Amino acid sequence: MDTLSQRWARLEPHTTMVGPDNDRPRPAVLLFHGCGGLRGHLPKYAEVARQAGWRAFTVDSYAPRGWSREFAMATVCTGLLLRGHDRAGDILATLYGVSQRPDVDASKIVLAGWSHGGWGIMEAMSADRSRPALGVADPGRVALDGVVGTYLAYPYVGVAAFNRMRPWRHCPKTLAVIARSDHLTTVRNAERIHAMIRDCGAEVETWVADGSHSFDEPTSAPPMKYDPDLTDEALRRFGALLHDVAVAPPA
Numbered sequence: 001m002d003t004l005s006q007r008w009a010r011l012e013p014h015t016t017m018v019g020p021d022n023d024r025p026r027p028a029v030l031l032f033h034g035c036g037g038l039r040g041h042l043p044k045y046a047e048v049a050r051q052a053g054w055r056a057f058t059v060d061s062y063a064p065r066g067w068s069r070e071f072a073m074a075t076v077c078t079g080l081l082l083r084g085h086d087r088a089g090d091i092l093a094t095l096y097g098v099s100q101r102p103d104v105d106a107s108k109i110v111l112a113g114w115s116h117g118g119w120g121i122m123e124a125m126s127a128d129r130s131r132p133a134l135g136v137a138d139p140g141r142v143a144l145d146g147v148v149g150t151y152l153a154y155p156y157v158g159v160a161a162f163n164r165m166r167p168w169r170h171c172p173k174t175l176a177v178i179a180r181s182d183h184l185t186t187v188r189n190a191e192r193i194h195a196m197i198r199d200c201g202a203e204v205e206t207w208v209a210d211g212s213h214s215f216d217e218p219t220s221a222p223p224m225k226y227d228p229d230l231t232d233e234a235l236r237r238f239g240a241l242l243h244d245v246a247v248a249p250p251a
Contacts, residue, residue, distance in 0.1 A: 001137045007089055008097035014063040015094065018046050019055030019103075020251040027108035027246040029151075030094050031058040032087070032117030034214065035077040037069045038062075041217045041231070045112065048239045053248030057098055061090050076116065079160045087120030088127060089135035096142040108246040110149040110172075112238070115184075115214065118155025122197075125150070125168040144170035149245040151238055154179045154213050157193050164193050171202035175241045177234060178206060182213040183223045207237060 002010075019026060029049045031042050038060050046056035061082070062072050075081040091111060099106035113121040129139040149172050157164045176194045178187055187208060198204040209230050214220040216231040242248075 001132060001135065002089070002093070003137050004093045004096040004139070004141050007093035007136055010064040011059055011061070011090060011093060012097055014060040016046075016058045016060075017055060018043075018050045018058075020050065020053060023103045024249055025103060025105040026053060026055050027110070027242070027248050028055045028057060028098055028104045029110040029112055029242065030091070030098060031056060032091060032094075032111070032113040032120060033059075033061070034115035034117055034217075035072060035156075036214075036217075037067075037072050039217050039219060042114070044216075044231075044235060045238055048235050049242060051251075052239060052242050053251040054242055054246075055104060057094065059090065059094050061087065084116070084119035084123045084156065084161055085127070085133075085163070086135045087116060088123035089139070091117075091120050091124045092129075092134060092136060092139055092142055095144075095147070099142065099146060105246075106146045108148055109146045110151060110242060110245060111147055112151035112153070113155060114153040115156050118152040119157070119161055121150055121152065122155060122157075122161075122168075123163060125170055126163055126166040127169070129169075147172050149173045149175075149241055151241055152176045152194075153216070153234070154182055154184075156184060157190055158184050165196055168197055168200045168202065171197070171200040173241070173245055174202050174204045175237060176204060176206045177237075178208045179213050179215055180208050180210050181223075184213055209234065 049056035
């Protein structure tokens with residue numbers, strides 16, 4: 001079982017950072033892709049963060065494992081490998097590594113996840129980290145206090161997400177995006193889960209987007225369908241969340 005530092009050592013070479021070209025400490029958003037791997041829409045969100053004066057770190061969870069998109073589609077997307085509690089180890093390790101950077105304000109971090117990535121964030125927020133868990137030996141070594149917000153884009157909350165109703169142990173401001181025509185969950189199920197998050201004391205805004213799962217991914221395939229107008233609105237709301245939780249120094 002990896003330690004957080006060992007997991008970060010594997011992930012860091014496959015993590016892309018964009019942000020203002022200086023070494024001033026800035027708020028940071030960590031972006032975690034869906035089960036299909038890195039796709040063309042995540043750089044758009046990273047650019048929104050950069051323009052807001054934030055640093056954005058986009059993490060590839062598959063390259064360190066030597067997995068291709070085809071392999072991930074056949075194994076991760078079907079629930080055979082790397083379920084949400086395992087992916088949460090990547091999220092904690094990235095938080096651990098990025099928080100130590102001198103150009104990051106570790107007290108102002110947002111976690112953003114799409115589908116499978118959102119599932120992993122929810123597991124990280126709810127797990128008992130006092131003992132080995134989430135695929136890492138020392139999950140409690142990194143504090144969650146600096147996580148001031150989460151962005152959950154149509155997170156996976158289906159039957160394989162066994163802990164989806166487990167209360168969060170850290171409750172930051174959250175924007176939860178629900179796709180009305182999501183083939184992986186009903187709106188009612190998603191709203192019930194997000195209401196549970198709200199019960200822990202978090203400020204949770206839910207947006208029911210009138211589209212499919214992965215509506216913001218240009219290369220999505222049926223039953224998913226790309227919607228450029230909804231994508232623009234998602235980018236706007238993402239930027240608004242960053243503005244609400246932290247003000248970055250001028251770029």
